Structures are given as structure tokens and as C-alpha cells.
Amino acid sequence: MYSKGYKVAVTAPPLFWVTLFLLFAYVILFAHSFWSVRDGQIAREFTLANYKQIATSPLYLQVLFRSMKIAGTVTLLALLLAYPVAYYVSFQARHKNLLYQLIIVPLWVSYLVRAYAWKTILGSDGVLNTSLQFLHVTHGPVSALLYSPFAVVLTLTHIYTPFAFLPIFASLEHVPRNLVEASQDLGAAPLQTFRRVILPLSLPGVIAGATFAFVLSLGDFLAPLLVGGPSGIMISNIVVSLFGAAYDWPLGAAISLCMLVLVVALLFATERLEKRYSYQ
Amino acid sequence: MNPTLLSVRDVRKRFGAREVLRGVSLDVAEGEFLTVLGESGSGKTTLLRLIAGFERTDAGEIVMSGERIEQLPPYQRPVNTVFQQYALFPHMSVAENVAYGMRVTKVAKAEAMDRAAKALAQVKMTEFADASPSKLSGGQQQRVALARALVNRPKLLLLDEPLSALDANLRRQMQSELKSLQREVGISFIFVTHDQDEAMALSDRIALLRDGVLEQIASPSEIYNRPASAYSAGFIGKTNLIQAQIAQGEAVAGSLRWKTQQPDGPALFSIRPENIRPASGAAQNGSARFAARVQQQMFQGATRVLWLECQDGTKFEARMHSGIEVPADCEFEFDSKDAVLIKQKD
């Protein structure tokens, strides 16, 4: 139905832009990872030194491992928080629309605002500490609340739970209600119906939500800078410093590229998983 | 009639401001094929869902084998449903679908799979046991849905317009399969449809619902030949409704008159189109004759439908064998016994 001219007209501009500003940009990132820094300048000669350093340095591996632990914990918590709420809103709640809006609003409210809010709450002079003292639960400020991996996990969970909610809610909404009725009709009590029918059919949404939460948490550098302290540093913070004070762009590029490859591989894997468990 | 299996007593249901069922009562006998027939909005699906347990009654009782079930959740009722869009579980194989009801009621796996296999054989779907439901055609899904429901040995099977998604030929085939299956299994079926031909073909009795009220419940031939109201007469098959005045054993409607035993007074009669034929021979005592002009004809294969208009404006619809040639102006007749008095409900 559409002429060749039409097709070219709609394809060419975005294709050009995306190739230049996304694909080509990634290529340059890729190139940088094989260069090095000499005398304060970037030397454009091929070398594998950066990757060797990443593979062998205990610091980077340690931080990467910690980042994955944090991201994994955030993902788990986000799912535990998001799934029951999504189920409630989809299957039981009376004011579905209103509740849906209430959940997505925090999503669009500045990341900075929300991370900063936790800083306010967890600090030794902050709300949590002072109210605990006020209630005589503790006698002095608990400094371990802020500037720790705990604070990072708490903040990131707060930020990414709505991210996890969206795809889970969507897949629960897509479960045909007559399947639930059929299951009950055949003798299954509500818990059995949930376990055998609703849960399996909502799996694609769970996988998507988990992917969102994990990937975005892994690459986060703002929350660690605000509430993480030295013990809460994540892999992206190392990259940021390599592009800042610890001037070594090629090494930073190499770490970034590793992250990019990891994320893309994860996306491919979960996409395959999602397809497998989708029964549309 | 066989003993009563299910008793629906004065059941009411409203959705928001709309009262969908307004005091419906009926009994279903054991082993009976009952069809609940009605237009959309008549409440037939709601009635089914109340019996299955997906909705709760606002008033009234539902009693099965002496036990009140209207407050029980669906999974505790000895009733199974075949859904309109089959509602097969897409993430399970056909065999797993059929075995589902047994698995959740803790039947041993070996026995469950064995009974499932037998149920699949009964609906001739054995070769599809390991297939995914999404790969099946409508008719095949239909059969799996049947097997899945029947394998649980319910006392009552509910079918919610199960054939409406099928094309005409497949539909006819499934109708006869359904009928023989019911005979074979021997349990009561409650079948919901808006298609009156289907209802007449399959049922032992038809319950006609109209606006949440039971209009008539009787065997197909009784509803057809002795409709209780103008609505029944018009809904099931086509009919001619004639307003007449009865005086001293004779019904008079314009230039038309025929003998009748009914008491004097105004009355509404129903005359089926197939009972009107071109007049032949001498006028008989037990028949009525009238002159009419053929306004239009429609060929329908084995029969032809004629629209007739009398000189005084009365209109008739007649149906006859398409081989019969009828001139444009003709005399027609019908037997007095074919003019059925309808109780004046409207």
C-alpha cells in the first residue's frame, strides 16, 4: 500500500540519526577501549592493556561483584514489593485507575528528588535518626544508616519498584479472566488458581520487570554518590572518576563497554525467556 | 419426567441499577437437555453464571439434590462449565488441560491421566493429547473444553453458547455430536443460546427468557405448536398473529372467519406460515379461506416464502414447497385447528 518513496522518506532520517548518534557513538566507545593514556593524552594505538587490567585487578572485580549483589538485592526487593501490589490493583482493587496513577507518579518525579529524600531521612541528623531518638528507641545517631550499601539498596529499591510494577501489571491485566473462572469451575481454590494459572501467565511481565530493575540498578552512579559513601561505591562510580579526576578515558571506556555487552547479553537472554513463557 | 436435579427458585440479580433477573424459577430434571433461550440482555448468561457460581444471587435459592448451593464458591459446586470462548489454559497441553480438575482436587496422577485419556477418546481428540491449545481449530478446542468439563463427572454441565463461534456447517455437526454425547453420558445439560433453531434441535425442553423473566418452559414441539404468548410465538419460528373477535363458536378477523371452541371475546391467534396453502377444491367445514395478492416471494431452497396482502389490508406470511406455482391473485386457506389461541399476554 505504501509507495517506495514513502517508505524511504520515513526510514531514512531516523536510520541516519540512530546510526550516527547511537551506533557510531557505541563504535567510538568501542575504539576508545583499545587505546591508552600517555603523558596526559589519549594515544590512539591498539592495545589490550585496559581489558587485561579489568580482568586481573582485584579492585574492579570486587566492585563489580558488589554492584551485582546490590543490583540483585534491589531486583528481588522490587519484585517482592511490586508483584503483590500489581496483583491487588489488577484483580481486587475497586479504583484501579486511581491506584495505577498513584504508582506511576513517583516514576516520573525527579530521580534526584527521591534519592535526596533518602539522604535526608537516613542521615545522622536526619528524620529517621532523630525520630528514633525522640521515641527513645536509640540513644545516639546510628551512622550506619547512611553512606552504606544498605542506603544504596534502600534508595534504589524505592526508585525502581515502580519500574518493576509496570510490566508485571500489564501482564496480569492480560490474563484472560475467563481462565480464572475456568480454573475455579474445575475445582481449584483461589491459591491453586493463582499458582497454576495466574502466576505462570504473568511470568513474562515478571521477567521484564526484573530486567529493568537489575540493569538500571547495576549501572546507577548517582545513588552511590549521594548515599553510598566509600563502602557503597558501584562500578559506574569507578567509570565516572576515570572520566573525571582519575583521567583515563580508555580504561573507563573499556569498563563501560563491558557493562554494555553484559546488559545487551542479559536483554537477549531475557527476551528469549519472555518469548518462551508468553502464550499469546 | 425424571426426578429433579436442580431447582432454581425465584432468583433475582441486579447489576448496578439494572435488574437482570427478576424472579426466575425453573427445575431441571436428571438426564435432561434443557436449553435456556433468549435475546441478548434476556438474562440467560447471568442465570448460567449464577448456577455455576461466578455471581451471587441477590435473592432466591438454587438447590441441587436437596442442598442449597447459591452461596457456595464455584470450586465447591458439582457443576462444570463449557465457556463461550473455551477458556483453555494456553500454558498447558491438551492432556494437562483435561486433567486439571482432577489434579486440583488431589486425584492421583496416574488415575487422573488415565481418565483424561478416556475423556479425550470420547471426544475423539486422543491424537492431540500433547498439543498446545493455541494450535487447535475452534471445533477442536470445543471438544477439549467438553472433555475437560465432563471428566470431572459433574452432576450438571453448563454450556454458554459454545457453538456460536463456529461456522454453519461445523455448527450443525457439533450440534448432533453434542446431542449424542449427552445421551451417552446421561447427565443433565443446561445449554444457553440465542439461536432458536439450535434450541429446537437439541433440547428436551426449552426455557424461554425475556427481560429477566421466564416466558415459557416446555418441549420444543409444545412451544412451537402451543406458544403461551405472542412473544413465544414470534421468537420461535415465524408466525402470523391475528387479532380476532370470537362470537358463538366463530372467530372473525375482518373478512376472515373460522370455527373455534374458544369462549367469546377478543382474542389473539397464531397461524404458522407453513399451515397456509393455496385453496384447492371445495371449501371445507374446518378450514378458513381468504383471497389475497402475492406481494413478494423469496426462494429458500426447499421452500418458498410468500408475503400476502388481503383486500382489507391484513398481511400474511406463508411458506410452501417451492415446487408449487402460485398466481399473483389467489385464494388461500388454513385449517381452523392450526389457528392457535394465545393467552392475551401483550
Next chain:
Amino acid sequence: MNVQRRGGWLAAYSALVFAFLYLPIAVLILYSFNGPGVGGFPPRDLTLHWYRVLFEDEAIWSSVLNSVMVALVAVVLALLIGTPAALALDRTNFPGKALFRRLVLLPLILPGIITGLSLLMLCVFSGFELSLVTIALGHGTALIAVATTEVFAGLQKFDRRQEEASLDLGANYWQTFWRITLPNLKLSIIGAALLIFTLSMDEIAVSFFLVGRENTLPLEIWSRLRRGMTPEINAVSTIIFLFSLFTIIIWYRIRTRGQAQEMLAASIIQGENP
């Protein structure tokens, strides 16, 4: 369908989760009115002092202006590229289409640092100086995905037979696009624009790497946070929160109104009575 009542514990759990999501923000708002600033519970000395300080803060206002300019450019850019991209994905087939689709959608799920870094290196490589322009470029590129997703969804609901009718009646492709396709995508485009604008105003991860001499609002706040907490930040955050809240509610209303209209349109096309 019957509402399953399981002792209401799911409702209670959900309420707790909602509280978790909103409590920190509520605390922020509360403390923006607190005289001595952040520390200390309970809050005492309620005052509008920090809002007054905020109002006179020139650096903040100029960063707001910068943010608005950047956001507007990002909206235009993302829509100009994203709308044809959605059309291309909906209506064409070409080798590499799958890769194209993934590339377009990638910035949505990729951590901002990777998008920001790669664009930074592109700018440096091509000798482009960092400024508000590069930030706008970065936002626009990253948010193409939002435009494409919204417009694509709008295209799915759109009945292509309207375009066929238009062509049949003599309009060419360009006219059909302007008179038929685009008006039908109006709601998707407006929704996308609102979303892109809000996301751009809040964006910090990508902006972090592409910033030149002038700050956007989030960057300005960030630099102050690094220097130390000023209670003014609470006031700014409260205002940002209210503004985002307002925008998203409008976006949602437009979206759901759009759905109702589309269902009406669909039933008209199919010849049913409304």
C-alpha cells in the same frame, strides 16, 4: 468477576508499599517548611523562608530557563525522529530492521551512564564543544525511544482503512499523512511530548557527561548537593515534585480520554451504534 476476599491482607500490604513510595517525598515536603532546615524531628518553626530564598536565587532560575530550553529542543528532536521511526517500524521491512528497532529502544533500558559516555566521546571525537546544545542533543537522542513507543502504540489503534479511503479519494501520500494520519496520532504525540518534556527536565545521568558551562536545573541542584546540604534544596524538590505530578496527571488524562475516543471511533468505523 467475584472479588476474592482473602482477609484484606493484600490491600494492607499494598498500602504499606504505597506508604514506602510516598513517605520520603512527604518528609521532604514537610521539611521544606521547616525553619532550621533538615535536621531534627519533629519539625518546628514552620516558615516559608526557604521558598523566599529560592525565589531570589538567580542561579537556580537561570538553570530552570536552561532546562526548559533544553527540554523543548529535546521534544522537537525526539518527535521529528521518533515519529517517522514509528511509521517505519509499522509499515516497512528492510534488512537490519530488527537491529534498528533495538537500537532505537536501547537507551530506554540502558543505564544513563553508557548513553551519556558514548555521546560524550562522539562529541569529543568530532571536536564538538560541550554546551546546552550537546545536552539537548543527548536528551533528544535518548528520548527518541519514548516518542517511537507512544506513536507506534497510537498507530496500532489507528485503522489503516482510513488511509486507504483517503488514497482512494485522490489524496497523495503527503496529503494523506497530514490530513488523516497525523490528526489521528495527535493524542499520542501530545502524550509523548509531555512525557519527553518531563523526563528531560528531570534528566541528570546523561546530562552529567554532556554539560558545558551552563547547568540545567538537576545539574545545578546536584552541584549544590555535592557542596553540602542547603535546606533550599527541599523547597526546590517540593516544587519539582508538584510540577511533575501535575504534568503526569495531565498526560494520563489525555491518554485515557484518547482511549475512550478511539473506542468510539472504532465502533463507528465498524458500523455499530455508539
